[in-house]
Amino acid sequence: MRLSDTLLAAIFLALAAAIFAMTTTFPAFPGQKYGPDLFPRILAAGIAGCCLLIMLRAHGRARAGHAEHWLTIDAALRDPKRLISFLLVPGGIVFYLVAADRLGFIPTAFLLLMGLFIWFGVRLGMALAVAVVATGLMQWFFGTLMRVPLPRGLFMQLLYGG
Amino acid sequence: MSALVAAFGLIFDPFVLMVIAFSAVFGLFVGAMPGLTATMATALLVPVTFFMSPVPALGAIVTATTMAIFAGDIPAAMLRMPGTPASAAYTDESFAMAKKGQLELNLGVNLVFSVVGGLIGVAFLIAGAPLLAEIAINFSSFEYFWLACLGLLCAIMIGTGDPVKGFLSLFIGLAIGCIGIDPAAGFPRFTFGNVDLMSGINFIPTMIGVFAVSELMRGAGSIDEVGHMVQEKVGALFRGIGEVTRKYWRNVIRGSIIGTAIGALPGAGADIAAWVSYAMAKKFSKEPEKFGTGHIEGVVESTSSNNAALGGAWIPALVFGIPGDSITAIVIGVLYMKGMNPGPTVFLQNPQLIYAVFIIFILANLLMLPLGYAAIRGARRLLSVPKNILLPVILLFCIVGSFAMTNSPYGIVLMLIFGVFGWFLEEHGVPVAPLILGLVLGELLESSFMTSMIKSDGSLLGFFNRPIAAVLGVANIAIWAMVLWKAWRGRPAG
Numbered sequence: 001m002r003l004s005d006t007l008l009a010a011i012f013l014a015l016a017a018a019i020f021a022m023t024t025t026f027p028a029f030p031g032q033k034y035g036p037d038l039f040p041r042i043l044a045a046g047i048a049g050c051c052l053l054i055m056l057r058a059h060g061r062a063r064a065g066h067a068e069h070w071l072t073i074d075a076a077l078r079d080p081k082r083l084i085s086f087l088l089v090p091g092g093i094v095f096y097l098v099a100a101d102r103l104g105f106i107p108t109a110f111l112l113l114m115g116l117f118i119w120f121g122v123r124l125g126m127a128l129a130v131a132v133v134a135t136g137l138m139q140w141f142f143g144t145l146m147r148v149p150l151p152r153g154l155f156m157q158l159l160y161g162g
Numbered sequence: 163m164s165a166l167v168a169a170f171g172l173i174f175d176p177f178v179l180m181v182i183a184f185s186a187v188f189g190l191f192v193g194a195m196p197g198l199t200a201t202m203a204t205a206l207l208v209p210v211t212f213f214m215s216p217v218p219a220l221g222a223i224v225t226a227t228t229m230a231i232f233a234g235d236i237p238a239a240m241l242r243m244p245g246t247p248a249s250a251a252y253t254d255e256s257f258a259m260a261k262k263g264q265l266e267l268n269l270g271v272n273l274v275f276s277v278v279g280g281l282i283g284v285a286f287l288i289a290g291a292p293l294l295a296e297i298a299i300n301f302s303s304f305e306y307f308w309l310a311c312l313g314l315l316c317a318i319m320i321g322t323g324d325p326v327k328g329f330l331s332l333f334i335g336l337a338i339g340c341i342g343i344d345p346a347a348g349f350p351r352f353t354f355g356n357v358d359l360m361s362g363i364n365f366i367p368t369m370i371g372v373f374a375v376s377e378l379m380r381g382a383g384s385i386d387e388v389g390h391m392v393q394e395k396v397g398a399l400f401r402g403i404g405e406v407t408r409k410y411w412r413n414v415i416r417g418s419i420i421g422t423a424i425g426a427l428p429g430a431g432a433d434i435a436a437w438v439s440y441a442m443a444k445k446f447s448k449e450p451e452k453f454g455t456g457h458i459e460g461v462v463e464s465t466s467s468n469n470a471a472l473g474g475a476w477i478p479a480l481v482f483g484i485p486g487d488s489i490t491a492i493v494i495g496v497l498y499m500k501g502m503n504p505g506p507t508v509f510l511q512n513p514q515l516i517y518a519v520f521i522i523f524i525l526a527n528l529l530m531l532p533l534g535y536a537a538i539r540g541a542r543r544l545l546s547v548p549k550n551i552l553l554p555v556i557l558l559f560c561i562v563g564s565f566a567m568t569n570s571p572y573g574i575v576l577m578l579i580f581g582v583f584g585w586f587l588e589e590h591g592v593p594v595a596p597l598i599l600g601l602v603l604g605e606l607l608e609s610s611f612m613t614s615m616i617k618s619d620g621s622l623l624g625f626f627n628r629p630i631a632a633v634l635g636v637a638n639i640a641i642w643a644m645v646l647w648k649a650w651r652g653r654p655a656g
Contacts, residue, residue, distance in 0.1 A: 022351075036344040039612070050326050057326075076383050083383075092554075093375070113555070120382075
């Protein structure tokens with residue numbers, strides 16, 4: 001997926017304007033004309049400058065007869081199966097964020113792995129074995145060895161109470 | 163001398179050696195898998211090294227990256243798919259050699275000259291870094307400001323893409339670095355009252371997002387694509403190496419020196435070093451017409467170059483705290499986390515740690531010979547690990563690793579946002595390396611800028627008062643002018 005250069009630059013130009021607007025509320029150093037607002041303002045000007053240059057170039061290209069489409073979607077993402085595979089990566093992360101606190105790390109990780117394995121066509125036996133081993137290894141390494149407070153959720157409560 | 167002895171003591175500890183051995187195998191595996199890069203290996207290692215003391219943590223990163231850059235050459239020759247971007251420059255050449263029946267010679271040359279290039283890069287690091295540190299000890303905020311600027315400028319100048327988009331990425335990275343408590347006045351900026359944002363953007367989950375998650379998104383879309391593997395047995399790897407050395411020793415030296423220099427330039431790493439060296443080999447070759455047909459000369463020069471670049475990149479990272487490439491950008495973050503602020507004072511206060519880094523580099527390069535040999539012998543099995551099993555496991559590892567950095571879902575949210583954002587930027591031809599460099603260098607740049615402004619009472623002329631600062635300042639302005647000129651000239655007439 002690709003937006004035209006002009007549209008891309010317009011989005012970041014809006015971002016630069018927002019950064020600049022927010023800096024107006026920052027206080028100055030006592031006795032100085034500048035403060036924490038100076039550096040972000042320079043950066044906002046930098047972003048805006050780049051965006052204007054990108055727009056200017058795109059305009060030049062358009063005048064020379066090489067106008068861009070506002071939105072181009074590459075062939076790979078038009079194939080629904082590939083699109084779903086692609087979306088499953090951020091989707092899997094969102095699933096973990098939503099489910100981990102309630103279910104606990106072990107069931108969430110296991111379900112995430114199983115779901116992805118099955119979609120990507122791993123044989124069921126293999127998928128089951130790898131999902132169990134990988135989940136167990138991560139719980140052992142991060143949860144037990146490194147003492148990372150992985151979410152306990154329902155699963156651990158049922159197992160250990162509390 | 164006592165520091166050197168202490169460094170040996172730190173390294174030859176069973177735990178550290180075990181970490182080095184594990185990271186070596188990990189690096190070889192990640193490097194050899196197309197789609198998984200050396201930078202990604204480092205990003206994935208950081209959550210694990212977070213819990214270690216500095217020496218094993220640095221040992222893990224140095225060893226894994228050294229191995230990964232070499233291992234990228236294996237699938238380049240066998241599948242015509244570079245394992246890491248650093249092997250892309252000579253992938254076609256390597257594959258052409260494999261098709262001609264010279265797979266053994268190609269892999270043998272890649273292994274031996276990766277080791278030689280790596281060792282030459284380390285030699286420059288050992289000789290150059292302490293010397294530079296002695297000069298850098300006299301630097302004030304003015305020099306650091308100009309150095310940080312120069313580092314960021316180089317990152318864009320040397321990058322292969324559009325300089326304007328490089329600058330855009332850099333400014334966005336610096337702006338993201340502004341989120342949190344400001345370094346000069348302690349005022350919370352762009353935090354929207356959120357407590358997590360007040361601690362700033364934790365750069366490890368950001369890095370995992372930009373380098374790993376975006377790569378996984380791209381990989382998921384093309385998971386069923388399989389390369390065609392060259393069917394040739396790998397036997398005597400080192401046959402013919404002597405003759406290649408006699409014929410092309412100049413290429414090895416030139417590749418290693420150029421690799422180290424490019425590595426040391428902020429922002430450019432092993433991949434650009436390999437491209438430049440390959441082009442250089444062709445330009446100075448007596449038989450340039452043979453390039454592209456399976457000719458070993460370019461491979462010799464660029465495979466030495468990309469491994470030399472690794473050592474070179476550590477020079478500015480250790481001496482100035484300015485990363486030479488995206489791997490050392492991560493390393494600098496790790497050093498800060500360990501309370502070992504990179505800069506010339508580390509050479510005075512913790513010389514044993516600097517020596518330890520040097521020793522690990524030498525050890526990792528020497529270890530590459532036997533382990534690399536084993537990896538080549540087992541390559542067929544290594545390359546047949548299916549992507550559809552690997553991808554979900556890496557995704558889970560990214561999630562847990564990011565969580566471990568903040569001990570809260572905040573890390574995972576950051577990783578997700580920057581994963582999607584990194585993918586979006588790359589889709590639009592905006593390089594992501596300047597963004598990460600901006601994020602890492604943002605605080606140094608701003609605090610040295612604000613300190614200098616206060617010292618000079620708001621006068622910009624104060625930035626040119628000290629001799630070294632003046633030279634660096636003029637160099638910066640000259641490069642700025644050049645980049646702007648290039649960007650303007652790049653504009654089509656209309």
